Each structure stands twice: as C-alpha cells, then as structure tokens.
Amino acid sequence: MPMTKRTIFTVAAAAASAALISAPLAANAAPSASVASAASLVEARASKTLVIGLDGAAFDFLAPADMPNLDALRAEGMTAASNLYAAPMSGTVSGPGWSTIATGVWPDKHRVTDNSFSNPDYATYPDYLTRIEAADPARDTYVVGTWGPISQTIFGPAVDVREAGGNDEGTTARAVATLSTGDPDDVFVHLDEVDGAGHSVGTSGAAYGQALARVDQQIGQILDAIEARATRADEDWLIVVTADHGHTPTGGHGGSTPAERKTFVIAAGAGIPAGSVRYDVKLVDIAPTVIAAAGVATDPAWNLDGTALGQLQPDEFDSVRGALQTQVDETRPGATTLGWTHTTPAGWSIDNSAMPTGGITELRGWTFATDEFWTNVELGQLRETSVRNRDVFAVADSDEWDDKTHAAGQFDSTLVSPAYSLNGAATATLAFATNYQIDGPQTGEVFVSFDGGAPVLVKSYTAATNANERLSVSVPAGATTAQFRFRYTGTNSYFWTVDGVRLEQAAAPSLEVSAEAETRLVKGKVVVAVKATNHSPVPVALSLTSAYGTKTFAEVQPGANAVHTFTTRKASVPAGTVTVQATGVVDGSPVTVSIDAGYAAASAH
Numbered sequence: 001m002p003m004t005k006r007t008i009f010t011v012a013a014a015a016a017s018a019a020l021i022s023a024p025l026a027a028n029a030a031p032s033a034s035v036a037s038a039a040s041l042v043e044a045r046a047s048k049t050l051v052i053g054l055d056g057a058a059f060d061f062l063a064p065a066d067m068p069n070l071d072a073l074r075a076e077g078m079t080a081a082s083n084l085y086a087a088p089m090s091g092t093v094s095g096p097g098w099s100t101i102a103t104g105v106w107p108d109k110h111r112v113t114d115n116s117f118s119n120p121d122y123a124t125y126p127d128y129l130t131r132i133e134a135a136d137p138a139r140d141t142y143v144v145g146t147w148g149p150i151s152q153t154i155f156g157p158a159v160d161v162r163e164a165g166g167n168d169e170g171t172t173a174r175a176v177a178t179l180s181t182g183d184p185d186d187v188f189v190h191l192d193e194v195d196g197a198g199h200s201v202g203t204s205g206a207a208y209g210q211a212l213a214r215v216d217q218q219i220g221q222i223l224d225a226i227e228a229r230a231t232r233a234d235e236d237w238l239i240v241v242t243a244d245h246g247h248t249p250t251g252g253h254g255g256s257t258p259a260e261r262k263t264f265v266i267a268a269g270a271g272i273p274a275g276s277v278r279y280d281v282k283l284v285d286i287a288p289t290v291i292a293a294a295g296v297a298t299d300p301a302w303n304l305d306g307t308a309l310g311q312l313q314p315d316e317f318d319s320v321r322g323a324l325q326t327q328v329d330e331t332r333p334g335a336t337t338l339g340w341t342h343t344t345p346a347g348w349s350i351d352n353s354a355m356p357t358g359g360i361t362e363l364r365g366w367t368f369a370t371d372e373f374w375t376n377v378e379l380g381q382l383r384e385t386s387v388r389n390r391d392v393f394a395v396a397d398s399d400e401w402d403d404k405t406h407a408a409g410q411f412d413s414t415l416v417s418p419a420y421s422l423n424g425a426a427t428a429t430l431a432f433a434t435n436y437q438i439d440g441p442q443t444g445e446v447f448v449s450f451d452g453g454a455p456v457l458v459k460s461y462t463a464a465t466n467a468n469e470r471l472s473v474s475v476p477a478g479a480t481t482a483q484f485r486f487r488y489t490g491t492n493s494y495f496w497t498v499d500g501v502r503l504e505q506a507a508a509p510s511l512e513v514s515a516e517a518e519t520r521l522v523k524g525k526v527v528v529a530v531k532a533t534n535h536s537p538v539p540v541a542l543s544l545t546s547a548y549g550t551k552t553f554a555e556v557q558p559g560a561n562a563v564h565t566f567t568t569r570k571a572s573v574p575a576g577t578v579t580v581q582a583t584g585v586v587d588g589s590p591v592t593v594s595i596d597a598g599y600a601a602a603s604a605h
C-alpha cells in the first residue's frame with residue numbers, strides 16, 4: 001500500500017530532529033511540566049549566609065576547648081585547616097587576615113599587609129558583601145564587628161548595615177537582634193576577645209581556653225537566633241566559622257611560625273558533607289563560597305584566588321597524601337610530621353637523570369610536599385609566600401637541597417605530566433598555581449610535547465612569579481595528546497612550586513547540519529529526496545550518500561540548503577537512510593561531521 005506523501009514527510013522530519021537533538025520533543029513534553037513546578041518550589045526557599053570570624057583563634061586549640069556549638073557545627077559540616085602567608089608577603093595580623101577572608105584574594109592582590117590599611121586595593125578586590133550588593137541589590141547585607149576596621153574599612157559602604165559592637169557581648173547582641181527581628185540575607189560577625197586572651201596569656205594560658213569557651217557560647221546564641229526565626233523552615237543557611245591568624249604559645253602573632261600561620265575554615269550548609277575534613281580549602285575560598293550560596297555568579301574577570309567549595313576539586317598531586325613521609329635529613333618540620341614524598345601521582349614522573357647524587361634527601365629533585373612540612377625546613381625564606389598551593393604540591397628547591405653535601409653540579413630536575421587527551425580544539429590552556437622565587441643562578445621552564453614529539457618551550461621564567469598561571473598553547477592539527485614538562489635548574493638559589501595543574505580546552509569545534517529525507521513517486525517509480533541545511537556560521541562542503549549514489553556540493557553557505565533527488569528506477573524501495581557529511585573550517589581547524597536522515601519504505605503498487 002502506497003504511503004501518502006504527508007505521512008512519509010512526518011517520518012522523515014522526526015528522523016531529522018532526532019539527528020539534531022537526540023531525543024524526540026514529544027517524549028519530553030509531559031515530564032518537563034512537573035520538573036518546572038518542582039524547580040519553582042525549590043526557588044521559593046531563601047538562601048542565607050552567615051560568616052562568624054573569631055579573631056586570633058588557633059585551630060589546634062579548638063578541639064581541646066569547651067566548644068560544644070563549634071563541635072556540633074563541625075559534625076554537621078566540613079573542617080579544613082590551612083596555613084597563611086607570612087612576611088614578606090604579609091604579616092600574620094588582622095588587617096590582611098580579614099581582608100583575605102572578605103575579598104577572596106591573597107595580600108599581594110588586596111594589598112593589605114598590616115593594620116595600617118595604607119594602600120588597600122578594595123576598588124579592584126572589594127569584600128564579598130559589596131560584590132553581592134552589586135549583583136543583587138535586593139539582598140539584605142549586614143556586618144557587625146568588635147574590631148573597628150571590620151565595619152569601617154574592610155567591608156565597604158555598599159553593605160546595607162555596618163555596625164560596631166564595642167565588645168563581643170555587644171557584637172553578639174546586635175547580631176542576635178538583627179537575626180531575630182530583621183530579615184538579613186548575608187551576615188558577617190567579627191568577635192575579637194579570643195585574640196585579646198591570646199595577647200594576654202598565649203595559647204598555653206588557661207584564659208585562652210576560657211575565651212574560646214566564651215566565644216562558643218556567643219556562637220551558640222547567634223545560631224539559636226537563626227533556628228528561632230519564624231521563617232527558618234523555608235531558609236537554607238550556609239554557616240562559616242573562621243579565623244584571621246593564630247597565636248604563639250606565649251602570646252602574640254604577626255610572625256612566620258606555624259602557630260601564627262595556622263588557621264581554618266569550618267562550613268556547614270547544603271551540599272557540604274557532614275563531618276568532612278579537607279586539606280585543600282583556604283581562607284580565600286570563603287568569599288566565593290558565600291557569593292555562590294547567595295546565588296551570584298562569580299565573574300572570572302574578578303580574578304579571585306578562591307574557589308567556591310562546591311566547585312573546588314582535589315588536584316592530581318593531592319592523591320599522594322597517603323604516601324607522605326616524615327623527615328630524613330631535615331630536622332625542623334618535626335619527627336612526626338608527614339609531609340614529603342617522591343612517589344608520583346598516577347601518570348606523572350620525575351626525571352632526575354641530570355641530578356647530582358647526594359644533597360638533602362627530601363628535596364633531591366622535584367618533591368611532592370605539604371606547606372606544613374616544606375615551609376618549616378627553614379622559616380623566613382619566602383616559602384610561606386606559596387599561598388596559591390593547596391594540600392600537596394610539587395616543589396623544586398635548590399637552596400634547601402644544597403644544604404647537605406652532594407656531587408658536583410647544579411640541581412636539575414624535570415617534572416613530567418601525563419599525556420593529556422586533546423579534543424580537537426586549536427588551542428589548549430595549561431592552568432597551574434606557581435611560585436617562582438630567585439636568589440641565584442636558576443631556570444624554570446615549561447615545555448609541551450604533542451603526541452610524544454620533541455618538547456617545545458612554552459614559558460621560561462625570568463622574574464619572580466607568584467600567580468595562577470594560564471599558559472595558552474597552539475595545538476597542531478590532528479594532535480591527540482599533550483604532555484608537559486616542568487624543568488628547574490638552580491645553584492643554591494630559591495625554589496619553584498607548581499600545583500593544581502590542569503589542561504583546559506574550549507569545546508571542540510563542530511558544525512551544525514540538519515537533514516531530512518523522503519520518498520516520492522514519480523511516473524510510477526520511487527525517488528529519494530534529500531534536503532540538508534547548514535546551520536553553522538561557516539560555509540560547508542556537503543556530500544549526500546544514499547543506496548542510489550552520491551551527490552556533492554562544494555560550498556553551502558550558512559543558513560542555505562542543499563537539495564537533491566536520487567533516482568532509484570524502482571517501483572518499490574525498502575526503508576533506508578541518506579548519510580550527509582559536512583566539512584568546514586572552524587577556528588582554523590578542519591572539521592567533519594556526519595548525520596543520517598531516514599526515509600520510509602515506499603511502493604508504487
């Protein structure tokens with residue numbers, strides 16, 4: 001029985017749709033309505049944020065202190081200890097600490113390196129509440145702090161309400177009142193008196209623990225005020241607790257000792273696993289985490305150093321944490337500190353064929369290390385400025401290696417990445433955190449090798465560089481893998497650290513072409529008619545192939561069609577497909593795509 005043209009066309013059109021979007025529209029129609037209503041229910045919940053800053057709260061003294069409210073928050077959420085910068089980047093004091101927390105960048109960007117605020121760059125790197133206000137002025141933002149600069153200087157005038165609490169009791173009372181009687185969306189609370197106790201007696205004094213217990217009760221009052229809100233059931237709260245620096249055992253801070261540098265991020269809220277511990281989260285991540293929770297998109301142009309918790313992924317180097325060892329030749333990190341290894345992450349290798357024998361064992365050639373171990377091999381030699389490393393990172397340190405007798409020759413070691421797969425895009429970006437510091441003869445070079453070919457220089461460091469690098473490399477046509485080499489040489493100079501290495505590529509170039517096919521009866525014979533359309537922004541060459549031959553079109557302009565009718569010379573044909581192959585040049589790369597358009601069986605009888 002002959003099909004009507006109308007029926008045949010419908011079948012052909014459905015086949016063409018499937019080729020483009022891979023699922024029939026009709027199949028999605030019913031479920032999409034219920035998905036939409038579920039989404040609007042979710043949107044009805046209010047996203048709220050609270051950051052509580054405990055000035056001078058030393059991480060190692062939190063757990064031993066009587067802090068049931070903080071303990072409960074840690075059980076509910078994540079705990080991440082990390083180390084701050086030290087001089088010459090910045091002292092471990094409140095101005096840079098709170099500025100780092102508020103802005104999401106390190107002191108070499110926000111330029112607050114002490115408590116004088118003489119040259120801040122809050123214009124380029126404003127506090128996170130200012131960013132939220134700029135993106136969503138309807139949000140109600142609130143700051144209250146005991147230390148004056150919190151509400152007067154660090155958080156800017158765009159914040160809806162900025163208050164000084166006078167003392168921690170006053171700050172807590174104001175925060176509780178605002179949470180109880182107002183409807184704030186984003187709240188920052190600064191409590192100062194733990195720092196006062198630290199200055200008086202140090203972390204070893206009983207009064208320090210008592211101050212931690214007292215501030216825990218204030219945290220409890222603030223959290224209780226949230227729980228008592230009439231609208232609490234419809235609110236999702238992100239709660240963060242952090243500190244700007246630690247304290248020495250005898251009191252005081254500002255220096256480069258681990259006790260002064262160690263700080264923490266404790267965070268609870270939607271999507272944060274209960275009782276989780278992370279080693280890669282740092283103070284700069286608080287601002288982007290709050291910004292994300294407030295529903296505001298982070299603009300890459302902001303150049304933040306931090307990443308929202310939900311987007312922060314461990315890197316390949318972090319995978320060797322389980323292989324970390326204690327000191328061998330070193331003495332200062334401490335006998336029990338696990339912090340270095342020459343075990344490489346999967347796919348990585350270290351070429352030490354040019355390294356002289358001997359020297360400090362831990363730092364012979366590239367080493368994977370933690371900040372806790374490596375900065376403490378010797379304080380005050382710039383290692384503390386490696387703030388953009390997270391968890392385990394790679395380091396080549398000719399200065400420290402040279403501190404033990406070795407065979408003649410310079411430090412010369414190459415760290416070799418896996419061969420990363422390429423997707424066909426014409427460029428790739430090698431992203432990594434780097435801290436390259438120079439104090440003598442030294443080189444640092446990055447090379448790329450495509451498909452195992454000869455390494456080609458991508459970058460040679462000639463000046464100190466402490467940054468999140470993004471090196472763009474051109475990909476030869478047809479290359480399928482890229483492998484990178486980080487070669488460092490040095491004679492008792494400083495060091496090079498590398499971390500967070502990843503290869504990024506834009507979506508592979510593609511062409512968008514649709515096609516439909518149908519059968520028609522012409523004078524008692526079946527013909528197969530094909531129409532292909534070029535939806536790409538560039539011209540394409542098309543070839544249409546059926547069981548009855550091939551037809552080519554040298555150039556089909558964007559938006560134009562190619563139409564052809566295949567003669568079958570038959571009165572009856574079975575169902576089949578026409579293959580449409582399109583070739584064009586996208587972003588300088590030749591691209592070929594192929595789609596099939598089906599047609600139904602047809603008969604003149």
Ligand SMILES: [Zn+2]
Binds near residue numbers: 056094195196199253
């Ligand atoms: Zn202080």
